[in-house]
Amino acid sequence: METTDTFGLLSLLPAALAIALAFITRNTVFSLAIACLVGVLTMGKGLMGFPTLLKETLGTTSFSWILLLELFIGTVIAFFQRTGAIQNFTLWVEKRRLTRVRVQLIGWFMGMFVFFSDYFSPLFVGTTLRGLSDRYRVSREKLAYIADSTSAPVSVLVPITGWAVFIAGLLIGMGPIEDAGQAMSVFVHAIPFNLYAIVSVLVVGLVIVGLVPLFGPMRKAERRAQETGDVLREGAEPLLGEELTDTPPYEGIRTSLMLNFILPVLIVISVAIGTFVFLGSAKTMEAFLAAAVVLGVTMRFQGVPLNDIMKTATAGMKGVMPAIIVLALAYSLNQLSKQMGTADYIVTVTEGWLTPHLLPAVTFLIAAVIAFSTGTSWGTFAIVMPLAIPVAFTLTGDAITPLIYACVAAVAGGGVFGDHCSPLSDTTVLASTGAASDHIDHVKTQIPYALAVAACCLVIYLLIGFFWLGNV
Template identity: 30%
Template sequence: MQDVGALALLPVVTILVVAVLTRRTLFAMLCGTLVGAVLLGGWGFFDSWIGYFGASMADETLQWLMLVVVLFGILITLFERSGAVREFAAWAERFVNSRRKSTVLSFLLAIVLFVDDYLNVLTVGTSMKAVTDRYTVPRTELGTIMKLTAAPIAVIVPFSTWALFFAGLLEAQGVTSNGSGFGAYLESIPYIFFGWIALAIAALVAFGVFPKLGVLKKDIARAEATGDVFPVGTTADERAAEGALPLDAEVGEFAVSGDGAERAVAAAPADAPAAGPATGATAVATRAPELAKPRPWNFLVPITVMIAVTILTEVDVLKGTVAALLVAIVMYTAQRRLKVKAVFEAAFDGVGSMLFVIVLTALAFMVQHMNIDLKLADFVIASTEPVMIGALLPAMVFLVCGVYAYATGSFWDLAAVITPIVIPLALAMDVNPIIAGAAVFSGAALGSTTCLYGDGIILASRSIGIKPLNLMSAILPYAGIAAALSLIGYLVVGFLGL
């Protein structure tokens, strides 16, 4: 390990600057890892880079995440090829007859999927973009609503992957209530300010009563004027990957409708796989005819099985995803929606669709390992220690954790590293350790909600078919407001001595 002081910030700064200048997240991540390799390995930076790549691939957390991502990629492809998503969208549209109802339904679905933030963003994005597209809701707005909900709801509902992990951290530090860390976590929930405030903002955005800010304001105005729900700069290939055609294109017999309300159906065999729905001022060639009575159960049953198995297996998302995949395969082959050969083709294509996410996530884990060896956490903590007085401790912990999580893409790892430092510090300063722990958890949720190369943003952007930078840029103003209000909240409880 090397202590390079402020230079430990250089890889993170490089990633952010290159991403903004080039709008290419993968290239920015590669540049950041190269800078980190130079700092750690000097002239032997190439060997250093290879070593950290190997270390990240050997990380059990990354291996688990890759399995989840790959399996979910296969499941999403099966949903699309079988027409399950298209039917769910058609069914949901019976209850959604306005723009506001489409965004509110997206928010409510994100609340229901509180079990895990990965499960949340992948499911909401996959299922709801077809519905919101119909009402020209920008993809960035859908992404903002679901990301402002995913980690915050997971961190304040005690029966989620986040809550169980954080409860374990509290118990490991001897912080318990009624003899358990879970009891202490229950007491901390009212003080996880970022979670509550972000959820409130997400609800207000979904209901259309929160002011439109920054990039999202421009995207909404553009979507309303042109019907295009994709961010500026989206290429034809990226649109095609989402099943969308160029603006003003024609499909089959039908000209594209300017209001995005019509769908075009191309002549094709009835058992051909279905493409996505119409998108804004674009249209989509659906290879299968529209069903007079859509059957949403082909989508809802696998998702329900996923949630149920995840909960029943002590919140194991991997087992839940496997169960949903098996149920989907049985249902679609039994109904003759897909032949066995088509299932295997969908599996290969599903894995391929997630390659970008896998590579980006592997590079993100490299950055995390490099930050540990560069002692970035030690530098950040040492820089804030001079102002770490008791009344300021909760606010400073939240600020440090939020900035560190945003800069590094490390959330659970951050909590695992910071909690053993913060809890003894809080006890020494006569600060309520439960509130100090809540500040750590709030900071982790803030990072997950905003970090450009965090797994939450990467998976969410994949599910709605836009770039991570577009999604992060839209979210930042709203998450920034939630963070500022949370900071004020921790200052208040700190000075009140709660």
């Protein structure tokens, strides 16, 4: 199943079916599984095509990486729970005379602070603030929105992240861009044009302080939480096992906020940033492994029995299994879409729109549609960047102008849109996991804001194209 075939309009069927069923049934696993099954049947692979798809997709280095990352994160979270670190952090923060708005602002700032990993950020924010936000009657949907909107949108704006390196790497060899230094310079100059990422992060803060009003399903969720104290909808299924939400602290030991919470967080941050600086790649999975080992050793010295430590680690891994199952099926669906030529079809039916005035807006639109349909931002970058940027260089005569910056930013912003709000996106899944929110409830409450921001950005790109970049 390595070949890529062109199925035309049918190539949109699996992704469209998954998204539609997810909203109708509110069951993400069922929806993704049915979409994958329908996809392999459409390709003529028969019923055995489904297990073959799973075997080929999940037996890869990329999925093994995120599987291990999830398992180590689950272990760290379980250790946090067992040592009472989260409760200690909550008590420490509460002494700062917080209000409901301030609790949410803390989450907003924490998400921006953990800029180096869009995987760690939503899990860290959601896990750390869940108890506190529950106490102040912030809906889990709102917490997931805050965590999600300060992950990928922030990571794509910072030049010292894997996102920046990946995007810059794609630019090498296009037009006059000959090396990594020139490519990174173009990325940096494109940051002000990355409207979706910038506006998404700002809107979160404005929603928190009330300058942007609540509307749609989010308004209903917040009203429910404030009036009844129910942070979850009745019948909701949090995307996090009870092992990571109901684990009690170990009795009879005295834990330290510094050793059991702050130190592991610092280990994750220092290892991830340090490996990026010295090795050129942030070793996020290795960072969580190191934090889990240090936490386990610390717990043993504090008097927690070894058997209890191992039982807690196993419970943590079990607690993230709902998210792992969703990610496994999402990865399979993404691979299926690639094999059916979904992205190629979308590009083919829209390439006739690419005029100088429309180029940034259409580039953003194509990237957004592909990313939302496939749930992958990096895959979208890899597909759209080699198509849009050479066209832009043709229009500028191989000169690096604001049109180039705008198009690079449009690809990045469009890709982030899909990563930000698609139910198929791993980052969206991780935001639901960290906040222990129902996954579809998170998607339904966040999409209106994401679409509103995307629509505004599309209009601005049109204005920029017609009134500024058209003759550049």
